Amino acid sequence: MRLIGVRALGLVLAGNLLAGGLLFGAAEAAEIKVMNSGGFAAPYKALVPEFEQATHNHLDVAWGPSMGTTHDAIPVRLARGEQADVLIMVAAALDDLVKQGKVVPASRVEIARSYIGMAVKAGAPKPDISTVDGLKRALLAAKSIAYSDSASGVYLSTEGFKRLGIADEIAGKSRMIPATPVGEIVARGEAELGFQQISELMPVAGIELVGPLPPEVQKVTLYAAGISVNAKEPAAAKAFIAYLTSPGVAPTVKRFGLDPITAKP
Structure with missing residues (x-):
């Protein structure tokens, strides 16, 4: 397993990551598997290039609803054995996966409010x-x-x-x-x-x-991110989630109709 650590190469993420005080390095570029629901799709697509450029990691995303029984629904994907490092979805649905033992409880982070x-x-x-x-x-x-x-x-x-x-x-x-x-x-x-x-x-x-x-x-929906218990790149996944809640990315998240939730220093 390739682990991402601050001391590995001492890389400093540019732009938004630097503004958020997030430092990440890589012994070897990681392939981060992401499952993402549609509500966070637009900001995700806008933010990924910067993260990939700064870390040299690659994010491979699979899209699907946070709930339901369709073929691509995130719970259905996990149930049939698809592997993931990061899950981005409706917080209540992510909480269900935590209860089922499929998501590391301490990794759960709220990232945005949606309307x-x-x-x-x-x-x-x-x-x-x-x-x-x-x-x-x-x-x-x-x-x-x-x-x-x-x-x-x-x-x-x-x-x-x-x-x-x-x-x-x-x-x-x-x-x-x-x-x-x-x-x-x-x-x-x-x-x-x-x-x-x-x-x-x-x-x-x-x-x-x-x-x-x-x-x-109105019904406010919380979106949250978490790390799968079967993650192959848990440290890289943690770095990416930290990036999503760093102060510098908030304007991009807001631009797509979401209310960003920034992690406290």
């Missing part, structure tokens, strides 16, 4: 959903509604729509989308309104973000 948003096809009218009444009117008027099979969609289908008092009225025109980004369904015109984490909607072409749900019915 649910609504999108329409590009060029379509944008309803005002800044208030609960406005959101209810938009849902009742819509011909079709789509939501994800991960944290945001589970919340809406089991709690959010009920809190609005319109669950029965919209049940026949609402559907959960397994695995596929909801924004893509909206962009293809297969749903008039789409709901998912804002960070997952923002990168999708062909849609426009209407805005977040009003505070009264």
Whole structure:
């Protein structure tokens, strides 16, 4: 096993890592296996090149929902024996994996808060959903509604729509989308309104973000990272998680609709 240590070569990560006071070195470049859910995909893609350049490590990512039973869902991947060093996913789902003995408990770190948003096809009218009444009117008027099979969609289908008092009225025109980004369904015109984490909607072409749900019915989702008990590169994994919570990366995380959680010095 190749171990990453401060004293190995004494490398100092440039830019964001230097700003965060993080020092990492490498005896030999590590191949870090990452499983990542869609909610943290956009900032991950933006941050990886800097980390790889500074450490000479390589991150190999497998994408999948934090929960559910689809083929690519992170719990399903682990259950069939896929190897991972770092897991990035909804905190509650990561906690379940900790309880199952699949994640090192002390490695769990919260990295960002995420908010649910609504999108329409590009060029379509944008309803005002800044208030609960406005959101209810938009849902009742819509011909079709789509939501994800991960944290945001589970919340809406089991709690959010009920809190609005319109669950029965919209049940026949609402559907959960397994695995596929909801924004893509909206962009293809297969749903008039789409709901998912804002960070997952923002990168999708062909849609426009209407805005977040009003505070009264908003559901904040925590994203967390942890190290698999079967990690082949645990020290490199720890370094990468520390990088994700370093102060210098916070502006990038925020740019993609997430509220970054920075580690305390």
